[in-house]
Amino acid sequence: MGRLDALPPYLFSEIDAARDRVAAKGVDVVDLGVGDPDLPTPPALVDLMAEAVRNAAYHQYPSGRGDMRLRRAAAGFLRRRHGVDADPEDEILVLCGSKEGIAHLPLSLVTESDNVLVPDIGYPVYTQSAILAGAEPRTFTLAADRAFLPDPRALADLADGGTRLIWVNYPNNPTGAEAGEGLYAPLAELAAERRCVLANDAAYLEVSLDDHRPVSLLEAVDHRRNRVIEFHSLSKMFNMTGWRIGFAVGHPEVIGGLARVKETIDSGVFTAVQDVAAAALGRGAGELLGSVMAPYPERRRVVVGALAKAGLDVFSTQATFYVWARVPEGETSLGFCGRVLRDKGVVVTPGVGFGPGGEGWFRISLTASDERVAEAASRLEAL
Ligand SMILES: Cc1ncc(COP(=O)(O)O)c(C=O)c1O
Numbered sequence: 001m002g003r004l005d006a007l008p009p010y011l012f013s014e015i016d017a018a019r020d021r022v023a024a025k026g027v028d029v030v031d032l033g034v035g036d037p038d039l040p041t042p043p044a045l046v047d048l049m050a051e052a053v054r055n056a057a058y059h060q061y062p063s064g065r066g067d068m069r070l071r072r073a074a075a076g077f078l079r080r081r082h083g084v085d086a087d088p089e090d091e092i093l094v095l096c097g098s099k100e101g102i103a104h105l106p107l108s109l110v111t112e113s114d115n116v117l118v119p120d121i122g123y124p125v126y127t128q129s130a131i132l133a134g135a136e137p138r139t140f141t142l143a144a145d146r147a148f149l150p151d152p153r154a155l156a157d158l159a160d161g162g163t164r165l166i167w168v169n170y171p172n173n174p175t176g177a178e179a180g181e182g183l184y185a186p187l188a189e190l191a192a193e194r195r196c197v198l199a200n201d202a203a204y205l206e207v208s209l210d211d212h213r214p215v216s217l218l219e220a221v222d223h224r225r226n227r228v229i230e231f232h233s234l235s236k237m238f239n240m241t242g243w244r245i246g247f248a249v250g251h252p253e254v255i256g257g258l259a260r261v262k263e264t265i266d267s268g269v270f271t272a273v274q275d276v277a278a279a280a281l282g283r284g285a286g287e288l289l290g291s292v293m294a295p296y297p298e299r300r301r302v303v304v305g306a307l308a309k310a311g312l313d314v315f316s317t318q319a320t321f322y323v324w325a326r327v328p329e330g331e332t333s334l335g336f337c338g339r340v341l342r343d344k345g346v347v348v349t350p351g352v353g354f355g356p357g358g359e360g361w362f363r364i365s366l367t368a369s370d371e372r373v374a375e376a377a378s379r380l381e382a383l
Pocket residue numbers: 035096097098099100102123169173201203232233234235241245246
């Protein structure tokens with residue numbers, strides 16, 4: 001069997017097709033499926049881009065590991081916001097969006113007989129990229145009774161001499177779960193024992209309610225002593241999903257390995273985009289983030305209130321722009337989400353789209369306008 005044949009089917013394309021079929025019948029469908037912010041990039045950043053794009057020096061190939069201005073800005077941001085001290089020279093790498101780095105990391109670490117530990121429930125790219133790199137993905141469960149945090153003992157049982165990489169994702173998509181202070185140190189210890197890399201996908205680290213600050217892996221674990229790497233994204237921080245910009249930070253050897261893979265595959269991000277990203281991560285970042293995150297608390301309140309009226313349990317969190325809730329007793333997550341689309345014209349994502357562990361749950365993304373979220377909420381109240 002070829003590697004492509006081993007890739008699991010992509011549920012999200014099927015959901016899009018089902019949405020389009022319902023909309024074609026004239027139903028006013030509210031799509032709370034994909035986590036793609038409805039609001040545009042802040043105008044100040046768009047204005048900077050309009051200027052940067054005229055700079056002819058930026059029309060040539062970007063520089064190797066990313067523009068030094070952006071790497072320095074990322075280091076400054078991590079220091080101010082998380083107290084993390086990272087060297088822009090060899091501990092930070094610019095990415096064409098964090099997904100690109102996440103997908104390429106296994107290529108720098110595995111050979112065919114190796115394995116990668118991935119969470120079930122999880123962003124599908126961890127499994128798919130392990131398969132494309134020729135490694136075996138081994139799943140560990142994130143269960144509701146552990147607040148969707150991994151059990152380090154279960155991970156220790158799963159890891160063996162062929163384990164090269166352990167993935168975690170906090171704050172978590174789709175559950176909104178957050179890593180507490182104590183999660184990362186035992187995981188880093190396990191990774192060190194098994195001589196493998198511990199990676200945290202931190203795409204949602206700055207997506208939180210009311211200035212709440214989830215912790216970075218690098219706040220808890222010294223990245224110079226431990227083979228750890230963390231993936232950051234400007235996509236959801238600054239409503240920049242279309243711009244394709246993110247960065248990785250971590251142990252210099254792990255960063256260096258990923259940089260070598262990328263040298264072969266891409267030639268970096270348009271320098272004008274990097275220029276704007278550097279400005280976004282500068283001293284005004286906190287204020288900018290505050291304005292980008294401002295709509296989410298009220299949208300969450302409206303949706304959580306509607307689900308409570310419908311009698312559904314919601315996993316409580318202050319992180320991410322997702323609401324993770326239980327489907328009614330006796331229904332499957334696919335069956336329930338199909339019913340919500342057919343009967344209410346609202347797209348929500350079945351938990352099984354994130355792995356078998358998501359059975360019994362569904363996800364609502366708060367990335368539609370306030371009006372559309374309120375409209376969906378009023379339809380969901382009477383499920
Ligand atoms: C958990 C998670 N990680 C990473 C990404 C990728 O983000 P980007 O490539 O836009 O930085 C996403 C996007 O939805 C995500 O949900």
